[in-house]
Amino acid sequence: AQSVTQPDIHITVSEGASLELRCNYSYGATPYLFWYVQSPGQGLQLLLKYFSGDTLVQGIKGFEAEFKRSQSSFNLRKPSVHWSDAAEYFCAVAITGTASKLTFGTGTRLQVTL
Amino acid sequence: GAVVSQHPSRVICKSGTSVKIECRSLDFQATTMFWYRQFPKKSLMLMATSNEGSKATYEQGVEKDKFLINHASLTLSTLTVTSAHPEDSSFYICSATPGQGRNQPQHFGDGTRLSIL
Numbered sequence: 001a002q003s004v005t006q007p008d009i010h011i012t013v014s015e016g017a018s019l020e021l022r023c024n025y026s027y028g029a030t031p032y033l034f035w036y037v038q039s040p041g042q043g044l045q046l047l048l049k050y051f052s053g054d055t056l057v058q059g060i061k062g063f064e065a066e067f068k069r070s071q072s073s074f075n076l077r078k079p080s081v082h083w084s085d086a087a088e089y090f091c092a093v094a095i096t097g098t099a100s101k102l103t104f105g106t107g108t109r110l111q112v113t114l
Numbered sequence: 115g116a117v118v119s120q121h122p123s124r125v126i127c128k129s130g131t132s133v134k135i136e137c138r139s140l141d142f143q144a145t146t147m148f149w150y151r152q153f154p155k156k157s158l159m160l161m162a163t164s165n166e167g168s169k170a171t172y173e174q175g176v177e178k179d180k181f182l183i184n185h186a187s188l189t190l191s192t193l194t195v196t197s198a199h200p201e202d203s204s205f206y207i208c209s210a211t212p213g214q215g216r217n218q219p220q221h222f223g224d225g226t227r228l229s230i231l
Contacts, residue, residue, distance in 0.1 A: 023149075023209055034219060036222070041205075041225070041227065042159075042225065043118075043120070043207055043222040043223050043224040043225045044209075044222040046219050046220075046221070047223070049219050088164065089155065090158070094220075101148060101160050101163055102148070102158075102160070102209075102220060103159060103160075106156070106157045106159045106160045107156075107157050
């Protein structure tokens, strides 16, 4: 079965600093890859997705992610973090398509200091 | 576009009562919807896949008789927590997608926080 690992449970960065959140997946082929963000008590908002093609994908709110097949990774990056980016970030994979069930990582909580 | 509405956002009720949560796709048709459960400071765990016009597919360990799912139309799925007890207290989130073949990701509702006293 597929699995998703987010090694960092909690990350703290200063506002304006760069950010990278790690995500590794385990699956025999290339899955569909997603990053979602969740604010406290809220649902999930899609930041970006990768299905195929260009391995560097751009998302909303200035986020980007790079798919690296050799490392089975899909790390999320942002050049300059804003205080409003503080939230929980989830990496997820789907196997058979976008309508298939998602397997989530355990999440990374981002704290932004001013 | 691709808005998913979940209602209610919060429920507090007594032990033993049944609670119904609605998940609606507002601007698209969703043949498949998903129900997740999230424990405090934990990830989302898939409970079941809801298919329009057919029985839901439950994940291992999820009690079918406890968590009743109905997907009567292409825009509505409901989750009923029957005879709820304090251990059922959690954050429940639904998602929906316009469907396979269109590369549309799942869109999530804002969740329902269920508190059983």
